Amino acid sequence: MTDTPEPEQPALLGLDDVPAPRTSGAKRRNGGRKAALGATPVADELPVARVVLDLQPAHLDRPYDYLVPAPMSDDARPGVRVRARFGPQEVSGYVVERRETSDHEGRLVPLKRVVSADPVLSEPVLRLARAVADRYAGTLADVLRLAVPPRHARVEKEVLAVLAEAAAQEEPVDPAAGSEPSTDDAGDGSATPPADGATSAWASYLGGEAFCRHLLAGQAPRAVWTPLPGLAPPVGDGPAHVPHWAAAVAQAARATVAGGRRVLVVAPDARDVERTVTALAEAGVDDVVRLLADDGPAPRYRAFLRARHGLADVVVGTRAAMFAPVPDLGLVVLWGDGEDTLAEPHAPYPHARDVLALRSDLEDAAFLLASPGRTVQAQALLASGWAREIAAPRDVLRVRAPRVRALTSVELAAEGPGAAARLPTAAWRAARDGLARGPVLVQVPRTGYLPVVACARCRTAARCGACHGPLGMTRTGSAPQCSWCGRLAGGWRCEECGDTRVRAVRVGSDRTAEELGRAFAGTPVRVSASSAPGGVLDRVGPEPALVVATPGAEPVADGGYAVALLLDAAVATAGTGLATATEALHRWLAAAALVHPARAGGQVLLVGDAAPAPTGALVRYDPAGLADRELVERRELALPPAVRVAAVTGDRGAVDAVVGRLSLAGPDSVLGPVEQPDADPRRASTLEPQVRTVLRVPLAQGGELAAQLRGSLAVRSARREGGSVRVQVDPKEML
Template structure:
């Protein structure tokens, strides 16, 4: 029995099957092991060895991802969202370009890791992981792509606007843990508005209301925004507030500190400096804070679990970015509200046509005060027209009408007086001499310009107008509008020699002034806040703003007037505003009645009849005549697209900064406007982007470049 049990045949229990398994294991152990995947002798990551990278090249024909190999030593650091450096350009080998190694290093973002590439040849490897800090997540990437497509731009350009430059010292500092959500606030001064308390309650309950809010004049707007933010935080969600400049950002920042305490929000402005701004941005990205207030670039802030987006004063030009692809804060926050299904609040003392359209379309509801509340909060508004100026000896002598002089003298007995003076340099446009209705083209309703010996030419479509007459009053004579103010501070100093005169403008912008009697001369948008409010305000040379050659001249003039008048005490406290402009004009009447919403609604109705934005979508295409013709011929524009022009654009004067839309010095450029009806805006942007990319891929010379801008702020 013992011999049968295998004392000479191996271990007990070994049968034929077991012996076969042993032999196979020995064979595998002796066989040479498979070599890991390598690139030029360097081992690649075993898991997901291919990285998809968006490179920092803002050109349209390279607006896609590029595949790179992930070396094993970078496997742990090369995670989605980090900054990397890769070889790109002449000689760079990757799945999309197929060029040999040797290109220069360029920055980029690692978007994702995949198992394989659809390119059959060898891939260039990631040269460096700049930082292991992930700064680009899927949500921000999707938003950036949506913005790039809407504005016919590149993803890389949008990411440059969305993600601030890296600062290594800021990355090394850990962010504190996120604070506990605050309790829901009371409605407070939101009770002054119809639907105001309901809006705050909906935010606290986790809802996503969309509102266009016409704020009452006075200083409470910042506190009201802070209450909406606190209500959102109380629901466990985040909030984002974007304002046009650093001064209003500081006011909302102070209101949030008072209502929330320290550590509950981040302030993202350029004034903070690169290190602090990046540190605050990282705190938001890491989830350490859930509320943000900032200027334009903050529209992309990566707020976790976003519950509310707020834009204040959307008509301010600062909300439109000066860098490609020129996104506007209002449009980006509308995209975020739709993508993230969060609440949306557009607030201002005035009302833009775009805001009125949001209400008319049903996308948002109005949050406004009743007429009794408006009358109680607003100052008294009085007007001085051209006829009064012509008969006024004081106005001819010192550019200060007698009524304005009297109001200023009375106001100085009780506090400071604000004097708003339009900036210099507005180009006059033509209007009817009798009724002041702007002169427009009969074919496309563009502004008429005087060229040569009295010839009239449309600034949009370029057609000559030989027999113009005013459609409102039948007049045949034209006049140029008044251009800016001169030496206002000096003249006021002579008129009121015993009163201090302070100025706020381009050279020095004042944030606040005291409550003592003083004359404060300011350009539009630079008005400081007075302690206790201004006793009076003088809005001089109204024609300088109403006469701008711009579709938004009336809307913008009213917005600037209301912005200054909102800093004046209410009429119950004696606050008075004098506006020097023709009393019969629509913007002036809207100011007198303090009815910016009514003005915006009527403007929207007229633009709908004429096919103007925002009812239509427009693209401005500017370049040399040859390049412009080539692009428009190649672009597969929507069938309902209408091309206006081209017309010549002014060249930049030597020694002066180049303005948007100007041609380079010494060059002849033209501009065409492409207009499409509602629903075709995306197709228009896609067609122009595709045509631009095709031209760039062929390597067109820099002097043959064409500038494309979707929904330009200034179309003349």
């Protein structure tokens, strides 16, 4: 492979152009200061700053040395934001080190200015960012954009003022005091050992209480945990409204805090964050900060600074919180690793599961991966011995879980024509009986009304005449509308048979709610979905009601649901992706976890002919068994996570050039290139189709594959090769 050209240190002509010291010891330091006489005075101590710049090209991914002007010497500490000249432009960056000497043989340029004296980039986060960039064949600048939020000057001034006041008074102060209202609750934390019963949520698990004891002792156990279904016992006289998993996470966090360390919890969405914060408060852990990108720049930056300066014992957030600067980190928790929202959509596309696993190793912190289902990646952590399993015995699970029935066509054969209904008679009866005891949850795979329609006569999919996109309907009697361009197709006519009538192919949450309202007249129907008028609901009351929700949008019912109907099961397992089966089971189990146990009459009905493997795993309540079976099959077929995979997508010439420079790209490791279908036919007709090449190597060569890809991308950017290329290591799908 061609060596990557070494980028040259930028130099400026003029008074600010100071020669770099090239010798060691006092002579080198004195020479540097003498050269600065009459120009920019250089710092007496550690005059060289090593800076990581926010540069996009891959061949510039390295630290650069700059001189530290004397007036900036106190502020230019490792971790602070700076501005520096790079060639003709001025770019942002972070000081990562102060040194006496420089290895550069040319002339160094002084820093332009220190943006802020607050060191926002901690050393552990810098090491983590470098490790993530290495694993995913990315650049350090790309990872730091994900790790450190944009600066908010007013918030920074407020927090630093409070920190200064606290230092003067030598007592803890809430940094949000005197500023705009914040949703973060600050308290004095809990540094005492957990009281009796404080880890009772873990008593039902094999190894659960031992895990908490290790946390209390300051150790770093690693575990993959399958929580029991159900809600935690209520606090006081109120109804049970906190999921069991959140209460158990809160108790583990309290044990860690009592052991003198801090905790980081990452969840898929804001609702799970709020449930975790509520559980922490009920467990007596009040010094908590929420780190959510959706909160806006000011609250997010305030939460970031509070975490950075150790003003919270527990940090709870969504995907971006995986890089939160938590000092003295003792435990990292990831909830629901099968959710798509935990995969970063920006380069270098890291997944929270892998980032937190790296962080656990780098910072010697405990690791807890929890999910209602079990991903194959989590099973691989157990199979490798890197983590241990925490699960409840089968007899305990039978007591806590609802009864599960799979209403397949075979099961319903005795019902006659009613077996083909979307809501068969058995499901209707179960819902009717459940409404006598409380709310009933109805999970549907899709949002909207009729997202997909087809010709009523020949069943040909209805397409838009302008862009050839799929047609759907937003309400009864409305004209079909394109889901791509939004145009109405009032005069639509089937191109195959000429019929003008359409029929439903996929039924969404809105149409399901309408049908249930007619089937259960007089019963309230509530919809929890992104397209619903009320959006995604967080909680519903204990009174009887039909709650229609899409996967991941199921609200918690006070006291739990009496029955859950999982409709259109065949749709959930109809995909061709590698994770289709485990993802379907994950969604079903997440809904089933909100239902009463079987001894209280709770039951879950899976309606439809889904794939046999996930259906059987749901009936047995056995996500671990399905994940283990999938892992064995992937080993036999050499599919991830049994191997390391990288996907190179883009223009054919650019993809061939990047892959051609890899020594690991042999006949046995390269799949493709294969043309990629474009979602928009208009683009496909005007532009050259993109291709995708997949590289597959043994796990032991995964690091080398990422390193060679980084090197090839560096050569590409240094040579300014044309075309577009996207490299993704460990993609979710290989197709």
